[in-house]
Amino acid sequence: MKKKAITTLVCISLLGSLMAACSGKENENPAAANGEAAAPTVKLAMSDRNMPYIVSSPNINEDKYVQKLRELSKTDVRIESMPQGEYSKKLNLMFAAGELPDAIQVINGITSPEVASALNNGAFYDLNELLDKYAPGLKTKIGKNLWDSSLVNKDGKIYAIPGEAPTPNNRIVYIRKDWLDKLGLQVPKTVEEYLNVLRAFRDKDPNGNGKADEIPFTGRKNFDFGNVFFGAYDASPEGWKFENNQLIPNFIRPQMKEALKLHQQMYSENLMDKEIFLNQAADWGKKIEGNRVGMWVHAAEYPDKTATTNKTLNPPIEFINIPAPTGPDGKGGNLIGSEVNPLSAWVIPKSNKHPEHVLKFLEWFYSADAQKFLNYGLEGDDFTIENGKMVYKPLSTKADQEREQIHLQWLRLIGPSYIHNQEYMEKRENGEYVATALEIATGEGRINDGMDMPIPPTLTSRPELQFTGLWMETAAKIITGRDSLDSFDKFVEDWKKRGGDQVIQEATDWYVKNKGASKISN
Amino acid sequence: MTRVNQSRKWFEAGNYLFLSLVSLSVLLPFLNILAGSFSEGSAILQGLVTIFPVNFTLENYAAVIHDAGFWKSFGISVYITVLGTALNLTFTSLMAYGLARRELKGRSTILLIVLFTMIFTAPIVPTYLLVKSLGMLDTLWAVMIPSLVSGFNLLITISFFQNIPDGLTEAARMDGCSEYRTFWSIVLPLSMPVMTTIGLFYAVAHWNGYFAAMMYIRDASWFPLQVKLKQLMDGTAGDATSITMREGVKMATIIVATIPVMSIYPFIQKHFVKGAMIGSVKG
């Protein structure tokens, strides 16, 4: 009986080994249908961005959208999709092992440590001349600001092709319209007005369930999607300011003390989620969709999708986007980010003997064909033609919403986001939300003098000097009332002594070198 | 005597109560997820689901089953688990048999070598390069071979093998049996408890394995289940456009992914039978 079990196991092992031996690699580039020259092959490595549709795909290279992309761009695209969470680890291993694809999507451009060190070792092409020769369209269609950004440009040389950020300021306020209406409240503008609205949310039971379970304002751990009140004081924790000839982090400036005072007040008055330091993304989402939150922060890019989803909730929730709270200087908002899409820029390893294929392929993304495909998707699946007009199918299920991500965002390797395409947005359900959101996003925001800066060397060996380290501990203690507000001063002193001064020096050097000098001439 | 019986009864009752309470506490989170997998999304979000489904629905499971990628990675996980465990058991038991002999020369050294590797782990990059140079990158072998023998399981097996009375193995040797014969006919049959134990450990490790697959497999269509699962779970962070994943689907996915391996134990419990060796050694 036992012997039978063992024999079975041995047979399975043999069978298994056979299977493994036969499990060949992917089908290679199938020969072109007609007698034309075969389409050039372009192998890409990119992040799956944790998008459900991509993650669940049994084989992304056999996906119908990718196939359509091949057909339209006349390029045999082969995608190696890598998990977002381990992206930098995998890139590192890829560099160490030396088997590089034809083009690699880089996150935070060329400033991320693994890419930067590969760059310093001459791993990637200097693209300036190649662009002039093979894809001059890219140079004209992509703005100078992007080409000059430190995310793609080093010492005047271009090493990466930038994707366009949908909107540089991508964090705006979402607030419950139905609650405002129910309580007869005006849209708040200043910090004080916001606080009064939040107090009403807290006290007047706007979700109508008889319990005082409302959370007026919430955010995620590390103030992710939740630092809009810091912006009112121009003290966004991740930002830097060039003051008195030094580039210093916002979190040691005196304005930060003011901001912390406000947060302390908000916390003690129960205007802020008590679990704000614990919230993971899922917790945060649950609270919002669970009809408990009055105000939160999210992307400016896709309030339309949120609106669509929210209507399907039970009970449905209704929000509007409004300008961020303004502080003492009458301004507010989150940090304005780069015009380069931090999630998508492309480097070409020198091991690729035909960089021109990649360049021509990327240039195609600015064509009308490409935009049509990326925006509208596939005929039949995503839209139909009725009486010669394009009718976009509404997104009725979450599965639909997830599927549209592949053409709307994922396959949009470079090029302008769909949200700027008027014609498209008009047809889109709840598209007007996006228009409002963009207006707000471009009308506010704080400048980050340290934008696109590579991580200063001292910070890499002393991670606690980042805002998520020592500052976050101090801030959390102050805000929850555990420590007094004045412990902030001690923190600043301590931070500087432990290496902060060095960090400031390195940051300042970078700033002077990069913002002072003139950029490449086109 | 009655007093002993009385206290015995109290003890047993108390024991049952205690174990039941512990079991309940341990079961509740699982029941919560199970209930959620049969519930409608909004109900979960509002915290209405405790251990019973709210607005009972099968749509979550439907979503999981229709997901072709899910079943492919499920199959890959099964393959890795079955084949991997078979290889594990073979190599581990052979090595343990040899090292169970206390008087064997060089034993201490070899054990020290093994112990050392349990305390010191190699950094990622050199391991990766080794796997690459052996040509295993992007194959499922890379997921199974680098964990071929677990030092921990090896030591456990050695300890169990040493429990087998020397008289038995001596007798076999004197009858002219080779070591292999002794191993196969005498020691293994008596070692079902430990073999099933480490078999279970290895199987669970393969099934739950994430890191090796994530590192060594470049073709995403060959990812085993846990990698896909983790990606789906991570989907709520950062870029995802809807605020929450389909909560119900998430829970259904968890259930489908953990049930197979949780169900192994009841089937192998019969091997944990007492008295396998009673009466085998006389005098």
Place this chain on the structure above:
Amino acid sequence: MNKGVDVNAVMSVGLAQQHIRKRSYFMKNWQIYSMILPGLLFFIIFKYIPLAGSVIAFQDYNPFKGMLGSEFVGFKHFVNLFTYPEFYRVLRNTLLISLYQLVFGFPAPLILALLLNEVRKMAAKRVLQTVLYVPHFLSWVILGSMVISLLSPDAGLVNLALNAFGLEKIFFMQEPHYFRSIVVASGIWKEAGWGTIIYLAALTGISPELYEAAEVDGAGKLRQVFSVTIPSLLPTIMVLLLLKIGHILDLGFEQIYILLNPLVRESGDILDTYIYDVGLLGGQYSYTTAIGLFKSLVGLVLILGANAISKKSTGNSIY
């Protein structure tokens, strides 16, 4: 004077004999060694060869330059670790949590196994066994958020219970002095059931004759546990205990990372979370490897010491 024997000759003959004896020993036992060889080769190829890569802890490793091309920097990274101002805190937290886990967590599966063993009805025993190990299969991503919800001052069960008894709500997850206990307790709850499996397997190997003999000697149930059960389980217990000691600085990273928040860092920051923070910045392979080496070294010293002590006192050891 030929009385004396040629010492050299005798010695060389003696050595030759020893050599032959050694060779014949290996030859005689070739089968045993052949059974050990495949596994041993595995360890050498897949564990030792990459271990040589630990040399990057002494370099400024650059994956692009490779190990041969990266600059050698000696103990720079270790110095960096020891001069990290929170090093003491991180080490202390790691050791404390490990110690609590050892004192409370180590005996738990054993006790549970013994209790399970006393269950008469086979059916009940099987069901209980299966149920108890369920949490082992749920990841900390899920369990972590469940623990947090449970302890939430908002609607968490624990606080609701406290309220019912007229006590004030406590924000457990944000109080540093609860953190370690939460970590250890939830860890025990998750893993104790799974840990019983080894002990249950070992318990089947104890001959009932031993129990009968003890009962004849007048030993009650509890006495029997100490005089029969524990000594019979001792080899297994010692192996597990020694290994635990060897991993004293290796805590479950995932659990702590999920439960950690800025307010409890002073109790909850451990070596593994520090390594993670360093690693997040990317490219710090040398530094993280150095920290790993430090952890392993401490573990090695401890396990060698514990092994020696165990050998002398209980007769059980790993090698």
